[in-house]
Amino acid sequence: MVDTTTARVPRSPYATFDLDGLLASDHVSAATRRALAERRAITAPPVPRVLSVPQMRVLRAVAIRLVPQDDQEDPVDLADRIDARLAAREGDGWRYGALPPDAEAIGTAMVNLDQSGWERFSAGFADLPPERQDEILAAMQRGEMEGQGWEGLSPALIFEELLVEMVETFYAGSRGQRDIGYAGMADLPGWDHIGLDERDLREPIRVQIDNRQDRTGQLTGE
């Protein structure tokens, strides 16, 4: 799904972390286990709820560039989570006054990104090679977007909001949490070793991975 010529996400140094085993243990409360399991079970509907099919196609392409998951067997559909949130009319308690309401801001931004793809590289955003997509996204992050569609719609602020939401969604789930060696959800009965370089036995350790030689990784204890 991602062009192999561009930078890839190397393997996680926590590749040996058995998060599923930890989640099944007594160290995790029922409420915590339920929350993570429900999130993991979400599947996207065939047709988006709020965004249009073309807008959703651009948003999915954006998600792949902002939070690449080419190292994940079962990537999270970050664009779907945004559409689901918009459908539920949920928010995070605030928005930039310089932006219109979320659904309008995101929908319009996707239309504009597609337009930028045509203007700059003669193809819709989702059909561009990853390098071209990154070029457009980097310009958006810098606020350097042209065209009438961007009037009253700060490209840099929308970029920031989309990035934050996608990043937070990825690390809210067990795929992202396993990837960074986070065991904080396993907090029962409590943490005994909280100082520098201290570890409770159920917390994972980092292993060294040689990503240059072999994408499957050579695992050795650190």
Add this chain to the structure above:
Amino acid sequence: MSSDARVIASRYGLGETRAFGHDDVVDALVIGTGPGGAPLAARLAAAGLSVVMLEAGRAWDPGTEFATDEAAQHGLFWNDERISAGTNPIAFGRNNSGYGVGGGSLHYTAYVPRPQPDDFRLRSGTGEGVDWPIAHDELLPYFDEVERTIGVSGPSPYPWGPPRPDYPLPPLPRNGAAQLMARGCDELDIRTASAPNAALSVPYDRPGIGPGRACTNRGFCQAGCSTGAKGSMDVTYIPLALRAGAELRPGSHATLFEVDGRGHISGVVYSRDGRELRQRAHHVFLCAGAIETPRLMLLNRLGNRNDQVGRHFMAHVGLQLWGTFDEDVRPYKGIPGGLISEDTHRPAGANFAGGYLVQSIGIMPVTYAGQLARGRGLWGPALREHMRRYVNAAGINVLGECLPSPDNRVELSGETDVRRLPKPVISFDAGPNERALAAHAERTLRAIWDAAGARDVWSFPRFAHTAGTCRMGTDRDTSVVDADGRSHEVPNLTISDNSTFPSVLAANPSLTIMALSLRTADRHLARR
């Protein structure tokens, strides 16, 4: 007992609670159950007044409902959309206001340093800002009382400020970030101490409330304490209020104030389960925080003839500095704000008024990732790889003075929310004093983190906590309430929350909000 009252009684482990009728004219109707409303409700009920507490959010059962999962705990925050304008738009949601019985205390970090005496005399001491109409000394007995009631763990003696009684509990253990900050500060001869935190370091019998368990170091204070070790209102002043005979109505969102011909509030309309209800009351205590309190006042055109409601919005300079360390920190464990320094309370040779405190901070992964994205703009493989050093990340933070400006304010927007009420717009421009203080703070934090051995250091400029939108004062033209929290215009309206702060204080606000809440109740009782 009504079925609602039975649910509340069972939730808080009580045999029975009182319930009042809508046509009963209750002595005190308290809107909001956070640190502004809960202590006051307990005090008034203990004095024999009939008290009803309205809370927009629900009564959570932390033991069974709180997940150790940031996204699942999203419902603890006030998520109705606020519009953030100005050159320094303020982030809400996860910051600043709570939703549920206990209000913002459900997600405060429990960091409860006392403000210093000169915080209350900013004008006299620096020529900037305003003085409080209350002296620091007047709050001392209330600080003592709150610390004993909710159970504060802290160092005795405390290194800064006037002599004070010992903290009721010994300090909590230090996590990685606290150790790193101590290391950096030691290098630079900056004094540090274990920070005062309203979380129980050992089992503690909260007076009048009952035994509380010691903190298990789960580090999740900012998304809800499931053990009861943190002194949030739902496990301290709310049970006290219920035992004293107050009634609690969760899921009750106040919207309208009915005013009689004399200019008194005769009743408050609130929505509950889609129904509109109305409670009559002799006196209304508005304790909804520095955004919702002025919003309700503005919606109802209440107490604002001098056009001061919503003005002088303030937020702490809350700059954070993050770094990556060789050691494993695992920043999700232990009390988040483990360490404090107040050596920068009034920095020598500073080119700004006021000062700041420094604290070490823990952080959960979703919050960290979001800040990394917002603050550094990292994306793609660079972001994914940086996050794999989350376990090695540690942060420090300042909380510093913010001068009041009439143009920083809460107003009503033309957009409406789900209740068809105008959304609030909060405009905030940091002034020269805030910018100079933030620059000084960043230099201090960078020196500390360099000395501690941090690499890949990055700052996250931010403004946190809210205050000042219905400020207290003696001058009726430039304030909304008097020193006792009483509206200058509406005889039976009192405000008790951070909106009455004339200055933001170089300390986290909750302890002062609780102390003021008790004082406001005592002043009300003294007048009856």
